[in-house]
Amino acid sequence: MVVDTATNTLFVSNYQANTVALLDGLSHEVLKTVDVSGNPCAIVFDQERKTAYVTAERGDKVYAIDAISGKIKTSFDVVGPYEMVVSSKTGWLYVTSDSTGRVFVIDPESGSTLSTLHIEAPCGITINREKDIVYVSSETTGKVHVIDGRTNNIVATIPVEEGPRGMAVNPETDTLLVINTFSNSVSVIDEAENRVTDTLTVDNGPRRIAVNPNTNTAYVISLVEGSLGFIDLNTNTIIESVTVPRPYDVAVDSQNNLVYVSNPFSNQLYVVEGFEREIVTPRPGAIAAEYIIIGVAVGVVAAGAAAGFMILRRRSGKDTEGRE
Structure with a gap:
């Protein structure tokens, strides 16, 4: 799940339905649906090239989708692709393959593999786009490997706590945040020194994290606890935790200060307003049952708007609700 902040477009993958949906990030209307075989999973967006890339976990492919036309431009073979990032400087893709213990560096223009890095059980991946x-x-x-995008060499290894998975970078402060699933914690890392400067305790079963650099706020989803935690990165403190049933993935629209959280077990997408803590979620049954979501994915209505959103507004310590 990824947001193009320039057009307010949300790209989401439907793992079991083998589709990728392009949604209006503000109205939640489905703009386009693209057929992608092989169980689409991770999605990244290249703003410069107006291209979305999606991994097909069981199809051993990565697809390139034109963000304007919504059509597949090309695809190329990758063994066991899982997570992925794209370099804004080179356009290269970095694709983890946990089944093979490798990270592939791919030139999407030619589809060729430029480099292969061997990393045990590579799971989460993120990038500082400014520094590449x-x-x-x-x-x-229990380690984080640092890859220099100019040489594609591993230049450092940072020990963290148990079960590091999801990660996110705040480019404004050059801070790396690492989810430690088995330790129920977040490691705060100084990118300049490649060392842990703080460790934060979070709700049970943290899985993924996203950052809004404009507000210096991080958002942590905890699958076991069923929560979305808000971290003030100015003080490295948890400022609030919102109940979100069985969250699995999280993405941030930094321009509109919206947080998207998917629930793959009820086929729902939650939209959280960053300042007001306003939660928008489709009613149960509002999403077609065949659109099962898993990983970086969200179920959507086959065509048109995902109607019947419920809005929970938190005002003065009281919850009120409405519909749109």
Whole structure:
């Protein structure tokens, strides 16, 4: 799940339905639906090239989708693709393959593999786009590997806590945040020194994290606890935790200060307003049952708007609700 902040377009993958949906991030209307075989999973967006890339986890492919036309431009073979980032400087893709213990560096223009890095159980991946530094977490070793995007070499290894998975970068402060699933914590890392400067305790079963650099706020989803935690990165403190049933993935629209959280077990997408803590969620049954979501995915109505959104507004300590 990823947001193009320039057009307010949300790209989401429907794992079991084998589609990728382009949604209006403000109205939640489905603009286009693209057929993609092989169980689409991770999605990244290249703003410069107006292209979305999606991994087909069981199809051993990565697809390139034109963001304007909504059509597949090309595809190329990758063994066991899972997570992925794209470099805004080179346009290269960095694709983790946990089944093979590798990270593939791919030139999407030619589809050729430029480099292959061997990392045990590569799981999460993120990138500092300004510095072109890629970070890969190894879930079984408790380490984060630092890759220089200029040379595609591993230049450092940072020990964190148990079960590192999702990661996010705040480019404004050059801070890397790492989810430690088995330790129920978040490691705060100084990118300049490649060292942990703080460790924060979060709700049970944290899985993924996203950052809004404009507000210096991080959002942590905890699958076991069923929550979305708000971290003030100015003070490295949890400022609030909102109940979100069985969250699985999170994405941020930094321009509109919206947070998107998917629930793959009820086929729902939650939209949280960053300042007001306003939660928008489709009613149960509003989404077609065949659109099962898993990983970076969200169920959507086959065509038209995902109607019947419920709005929970938190005002003065009281909850009120409405519909749109």
